Amino acid sequence: MKIAxxxxxxxxxxxxxxxxxxxxxxxxxxxxxxxxxxxxYAVEVALRLVEQAGGGEVAVVCLGPDxxxxxxxxxxxxxxxxxxxxxxxTIPFDGLSVAHALAAELKDGGYDLVLFGRMATDxxxxxxxxxxxxxxxxxxxxxxxxxxxxxxxxxxRRELEGVAEVTTFPLPAVLTIDEGIARARLPSLKGIMAxxxxxxxxxxxxxxxxRLTVExxxxxxxxxxxxxxxxxxxxxxxxxxxxxxxxxxx
Amino acid sequence: MADxxxxxxxxxxxxxxxxxxxxxxxRQAADAAGGGEVHALLAGGPGVGARAAELGRYGADVVVVVEHAGLACYNAExxxxxxxxxxxxxxxxAAFFAASAEGRDLAPRVAGALDRSMLSDVTAFxxxxxAVVASHPxxxxxxxxTLRLTGSPAMVSLRPGAITxxxxxxxxxxxxxxxxxxxxxxxxxxxxxxxxxxxxLDLGEAPVVVSGGRGLRAAENFAxxxxxxxxxxxxxxxxTRAVTDxxxxxxxxxxxxxxxxxxxxxxxAVGISGAVQHxxxxxxxxxxxxxxxxxxAPIFKLADYGIVGDLFEIVPxxxxxxxxxxxxx
Numbered sequence: 063m064k065i066a067x068x069x070x071x072x073x074x075x076x077x078x079x080x081x082x083x084x085x086x087x088x089x090x091x092x093x094x095x096x097x098x099x100x101x102x103y104a105v106e107v108a109l110r111l112v113e114q115a116g117g118g119e120v121a122v123v124c125l126g127p128d129x130x131x132x133x134x135x136x137x138x139x140x141x142x143x144x145x146x147x148x149x150x151x152t153i154p155f156d157g158l159s160v161a162h163a164l165a166a167e168l169k170d171g172g173y174d175l176v177l178f179g180r181m182a183t184d185x186x187x188x189x190x191x192x193x194x195x196x197x198x199x200x201x202x203x204x205x206x207x208x209x210x211x212x213x214x215x216x217x218x219r220r221e222l223e224g225v226a227e228v229t230t231f232p233l234p235a236v237l238t239i240d241e242g243i244a245r246a247r248l249p250s251l252k253g254i255m256a257x258x259x260x261x262x263x264x265x266x267x268x269x270x271x272x273r274l275t276v277e278x279x280x281x282x283x284x285x286x287x288x289x290x291x292x293x294x295x296x297x298x299x300x301x302x303x304x305x306x307x308x309x310x311x312x
Numbered sequence: 313m314a315d316x317x318x319x320x321x322x323x324x325x326x327x328x329x330x331x332x333x334x335x336x337x338x339r340q341a342a343d344a345a346g347g348g349e350v351h352a353l354l355a356g357g358p359g360v361g362a363r364a365a366e367l368g369r370y371g372a373d374v375v376v377v378v379e380h381a382g383l384a385c386y387n388a389e390x391x392x393x394x395x396x397x398x399x400x401x402x403x404x405x406a407a408f409f410a411a412s413a414e415g416r417d418l419a420p421r422v423a424g425a426l427d428r429s430m431l432s433d434v435t436a437f438x439x440x441x442x443a444v445v446a447s448h449p450x451x452x453x454x455x456x457x458t459l460r461l462t463g464s465p466a467m468v469s470l471r472p473g474a475i476t477x478x479x480x481x482x483x484x485x486x487x488x489x490x491x492x493x494x495x496x497x498x499x500x501x502x503x504x505x506x507x508x509x510x511x512x513l514d515l516g517e518a519p520v521v522v523s524g525g526r527g528l529r530a531a532e533n534f535a536x537x538x539x540x541x542x543x544x545x546x547x548x549x550x551x552t553r554a555v556t557d558x559x560x561x562x563x564x565x566x567x568x569x570x571x572x573x574x575x576x577x578x579x580x581a582v583g584i585s586g587a588v589q590h591x592x593x594x595x596x597x598x599x600x601x602x603x604x605x606x607x608x609a610p611i612f613k614l615a616d617y618g619i620v621g622d623l624f625e626i627v628p629x630x631x632x633x634x635x636x637x638x639x640x641x
Contacts, residue, residue: 075452075569076588088451099570155459157420158429183569186450187432189420196424201499202388204417207563219506221564222413223514227386228504235500241570242556242563273429277445278458287600287614290607294621295629301601302633304617309599311520311578312544312637 063118063211065108066173067142068164068194069101070153071126071133072184086276097133100179102140102246104239108177109141109247111211119143121171125163125267126153138257139249145262154272155185161193162270169198175216178238180205188238195236203229204238314345314405314439317465318352319395319418320367320375321410325356325384327363329517330410330470332370332477337437337470338408339371339480344439345405349373352484353398355391357384361486368484370477375484382495385502386414392421393493400426404465406444411469412516423467430467431459435474435596444468452569453592472516473575474596515567518548521576523567523594525552527583527604527623531560536627537582543634550574552590568593583623586611603627 073079074094082089097105105122112118122137124130125148134145148163168176176198181188188204195202207226208219216235220227249257291300305312318338320331335352342348352367354360355378364375378394399407399422409419411433423430431437435456437446444466450457461468515521522544524537534549541547551561553568567574569592579597584590586602586609594600595614602615603623612618619626 073451075454079454156429158423161424184451188416189423189430189432192417192420193424196421203500223516226506227502228506229500229502231500273463274431274459274461276457277460279455282453282456282595285614287616288612289616290612290618290620292619295625297619298626298629298633301617301619301630302637306637309616311599312634
């Protein structure tokens with residue numbers, strides 16, 4: 063079982079942040095970066111599949127500036143075998159451009175599975191996985207919450223609104239991983255030591271044309287909230303009155 | 313003049329509410345571009361074409377009807393090939409999809425097949441010359457990016473609920489179309505649909521969402537939240553990640569950055585402190601009510617109406633009052 067996991071280095075969104083002086087990106091001061099949440103689940107799924115299969119290889123693929131190697135090391139210390147760094151000064155917002163670079167790297171890799179997180183927590187678009195699948199001409203299942211692989215075929219469950227769908231597909235395939243499938247393991251001390259000896263290859267990214275750009279970025283409009291109307295059950299009649307007359311939702 | 317494409321999502325032979333939002337967006341885009349036509353693609357099992365008139369009511373001039381037994385349930389590959397064939401064969405200025413579970417899966421496949429970049433999960437957009445300029449929440453909803461996409465056709469997916477469906481009635485012409493890929497030849501096939509209590513309102517579409525957090529203290533206390541939702545009659549029940557992680561509620565009920573993102577008319581947060589993760593999933597709600605014992609909880613900064621106190625006393629009283637208000641009016 064040979065698996066590629068495409069990962070992204072993203073700002074830690076638990077921190078408070080502000081908009082940079084260019085008006086179209088985050089202020090870098092005080093930002094910390096980490097592996098995107100869903101990509102962590104994808105790495106975990108890949109590691110488990112290889113463990114179950116009793117052998118194979120997990121390669122992590124990451125596009126971006128040299129700093130992304132830190133994030134790749136994290137995935138490798140979880141247990142991935144090697145890294146492929148597609149170097150680009152910046153990560154374009156245009157998912158198709160990124161998909162072109164990934165497809166060019168993956169097409170002759172002989173992977174049984176190519177995994178992605180359902181979406182990156184920064185750009186929140188969720189398009190790179192299915193676009194890469196389309197460019198590679200491979201079957202694709204997105205937002206998977208449960209996965210079984212046996213005899214060259216996969217069975218996956220995806221959650222839709224109110225219902226769930228069970229699909230089957232042949233390998234090789236491109237899958238995007240949702241939350242709930244597996245908690246990402248923490249790198250062990252042994253894993254961290256071993257990761258230092260595992261290889262990361264670096265190549266220039268062959269990005270596609272960029273047609274989607276960030277024009278500006280802003281903090282969301284402040285809600286005019288913050289109004290506490292009372293304490294305890296005695297405030298309920300006032301709430302009902304406001305919902306009826308002011309908010310007009312009741 | 314520029315024609316627009318809209319994908320009309322169906323389930324079990326009926327149009328979903330996002331279909332009307334998508335057609336509305338395409339109508340508004342066409343009108344803004346000087347009055348082109350809106351072509352809606354309606355696909356499903358035999359008989360689905362009977363729904364075409366409903367799309368005309370929201371401004372579709374042409375409804376492309378794709379009926380096939382193999383499309384009775386979602387077939388990603390056949391639908392993607394069919395949408396790509398239609399869009400690629402016409403001169404559309406833009407193509408609109410819903411950023412629903414199905415649309416999030418379908419739209420990037422179509423974009424990939426046509427080698428077009430796309431705007432995803434858009435909350436507002438504007439046609440500006442040869443570009444589409446759109447708002448898209450990023451970084452867990454902590455920032456909003458204004459994005460510019462150049463070239464035609466512009467591929468756009470719209471956050472459910474962000475665009476209000478508006479009627480613009482007309483007699484839609486129908487055009488039959490065969491699937492561009494035989495659904496039976498698709499490599500990925502749906503073998504089973506699991507009903508998770510589909511009779512209940514979906515979180516993404518319910519006008520009211522009542523959500524519970526750790527403040528409820530135990531899984532069985534979610535009955536309080538369920539009863540309040542039932543009193544509204546048009547409410548779905550959500551939960552925080554802490555609650556779904558603990559298994560009190562299924563993971564699919566989670567509202568937040570890594571779960572569902574909702575924008576209902578009314579959001580009622582019960583025993584929820586307001587972690588960033590959770591706020592990302594509900595901050596665009598029209599009206600927010602918070603009930604929490606801690607007056608300093610972050611949720612109160614966002615709430616239009618907050619009540620501080622013991623939810624176990626407040627919620628039953630609220631449930632009664634909502635039930636009476638509903639009965640009275």
